[in-house]
Amino acid sequence: MTLKWRYALDGLDWEELADLYRVAPLGNKNSSGLKTVFTASMFKCFVYDAGKLIGAGRALADGVDCAYLCDVAVHPSHRGLQNGGEKVSPKTWPCPWSFARCARYWEPRNSLKCD
Numbered sequence: 001m002t003l004k005w006r007y008a009l010d011g012l013d014w015e016e017l018a019d020l021y022r023v024a025p026l027g028n029k030n031s032s033g034l035k036t037v038f039t040a041s042m043f044k045c046f047v048y049d050a051g052k053l054i055g056a057g058r059a060l061a062d063g064v065d066c067a068y069l070c071d072v073a074v075h076p077s078h079r080g081l082q083n084g085g086e087k088v089s090p091k092t093w094p095c096p097w098s099f100a101r102c103a104r105y106w107e108p109r110n111s112l113k114c115d
Helices: 014-023 031-040
Strands: 003-006 043-049 052-061 066-074 101-104
Touching (some): 014 052
Parallel strands (some): 066 101
16 A cells, blocks of 8 residues: 655545545535635645545644644545554644644544644
8 A cells, every 4th residue: 555645735626525524434524615624724635545535634724833633534444554654543644744733633522632
């Protein structure tokens, strides 16, 4: 398994993203709402396996000091799988940007994890 991490909205299939959130399960989010929140977020990340979207997340940030990772979704078929020693899990989602403080919100019942 070779995962491809992308950090731009170019070529994103918004319906595929909505389907990912539905099966994750992070609720029924429509594609137009997702487009609004991901476009407004300073940072975003999408993970693909063999061309299929299997993970997504975004960060609200000030660009220097603090970030709030939210809407992190990993397809159930890929949760807990190892990729070169890296666990694919909403709880361990990597933050590729350097911030002094990074809060993570990955699902409603686990509301906040601060680093």
